[in-house]
Amino acid sequence: MKKINDKKLLNYYIKKHNMDDILDKDIIPYMELHYYEKGEQVLIPKSNLLYYYFFIDGKLKIFSLLENGKSILLEFYTTFDTLGDVELLKDRPIVSNVEAVKDSYLIGIPTNILRKKCYNNPRFLRFMISSLSKKLENTSNNSCYNLSxxxxxxxxxxxxxxxxxxxxxxxxxxxxxxxxxxxxxxxxxxxxxxxxxxxxxxxxxxxxxxxxxxxxxxxxxxxxxx
The missing domain is CATH 1.10.10.10 (Winged helix-like DNA-binding domain superfamily/Winged helix DNA-binding domain)
Known part of the structure; x- marks a missing residue:
């Protein structure tokens, strides 16, 4: 992972995805632009979630490892989405593997900052509810596809x-x-x-x-x- 110190590019992505409508202005100074190369791990299970991520460009693969050593493909991310919703809310280790299928850009916000500043922000909480609902629906659908x-x-x-x-x-x-x-x-x-x-x-x-x-x-x- 590389941190991209380009405020102009960061602000471009923030505006493009209307992230300033989700987050309070005092969060923006803590936002970081991260770059992951193709094949690089973005999140690793059982490690602590250091950043809550907004996926903004590229392609990610989300999959889970089972106790028997096998893995299950959960979803691909190709459009604006988030990583770490459950881990952020439950304050628990990362659950699923996330890997960059293509070179990808993400905006990361330190989890300790979000927990302090965003839990009283109804816009952010509504956004997270919507995000979790969509993930639940997609995971359920993909599981049905693998069976059907x-x-x-x-x-x-x-x-x-x-x-x-x-x-x-x-x-x-x-x-x-x-x-x-x-x-x-x-x-x-x-x-x-x-x-x-x-x-x-x-x-x-x-x-x-x-x-x-x-x-x-x-x-x-x-x-x-x-």
Missing amino acids: YPLINRLSSYLLEHITDKDYIILNSTFNDISEFLGTTYRHLHRTFKKLENNRVIRFDDGRIYILNKGELRRLSKNLYR
Whole structure:
């Protein structure tokens, strides 16, 4: 993580997302612009939440590790959102893993400052209630998708979320990790990849996954994880 000391850029993001309508003016001097590179961990479970984050640009992946060592994909962040709502309110260690899928910018506010200054701010509290409600709904929906939809739909949606403007994907996760994210086995995942390749939707070449038919991939994805 890098702290970006650019007040002009910070103020641009604050105005762009109307954050001054959520927070009191005396909070703004404590706001910091943080930059995370692709593949970098933003939040690590069981560690203390030092910053309450507003995600403002890039792409994040949120997932949870289970007691049996497996992991479950919860959500992707691609638009303005927050990290640390439960941890901030409950004063508890971080619950879920958060990883940057693309280079990402976040605005962080020290949690000790927020707890002192924002609990009496009804605008901020209403914002947090709305944020938590949306997260609960999305998590519930994604869990239902993993139980209800065939793997080819879940995998297509997963791949679609990793596409860059170059129309190919370099997966940082192993097949074992991806199978755990999608709630399946390594063998089933491998067979499903081969099916997409045989149907000329994708092509593997030199460690990259090239998207040959983005329209078909989008149709198969059914926007499950968006």
